[in-house]
Amino acid sequence: DADVTQTPRNRITKTGKRIMLECSQTKGHDRMYWYRQDPGLGLRLIYYSFDVKDINKGEISDGYSVSRQAQAKFSLSLESAIPNQTALYFCATMGADASSGANVLTFGAGSRLTVL
């Protein structure tokens, strides 16, 4: 099994629908992140969580919400989807590299969302 698992991998929905993207990890990391990827814009941070009781907004949190159900689970919700939320969404966990101590991100495979 992958270290970071995202579901669904692909989703097509209509404007105004509620959508939830789920993420689970087996790394045992406390820190989890949701990023959005758009062509030419790189990765932009939506929300991040340092533990179950610590949720923080990133640079583009408007229109999104998150829930940290457990250390291993971090879900992203779009309460009322709109077309400009069409993007590739990535979940990631962060932990210290054993050799260098540097914080390293481990990404899921991504969830492609299309809002019509």
Added chain:
Amino acid sequence: GNSVTQMEGPVTLSEEAFLTINCTYTATGYPSLFWYVQYPGEGLQLLLKATKADDKGSNKGFEATYRKETTSFHLEKGSVQVSDSAVYFCALDTGRRALTFGSGTRLQVQP
């Protein structure tokens, strides 16, 4: 605030050509620097890293040297292969909240 600037792509090379992808950064303190790679249809994965000035990160024939004086972390490979075709992201971490990523550079290697 922190920022990472990468050269725009796509970069198109022939197999066995030399690769350089430029990356410069702005950050407070002494960040760790990273290159992540995204192969088609996949998530990002760590390619290499450097945690202090003059460190050289290396992996799979790729190298990058942390240059504090020029605030740069350019990615190089002496001889690219078709299998290196991917999107490459430069990133920094100041240990505060999350990594800051550049916009990504697409590399296309032709046989």
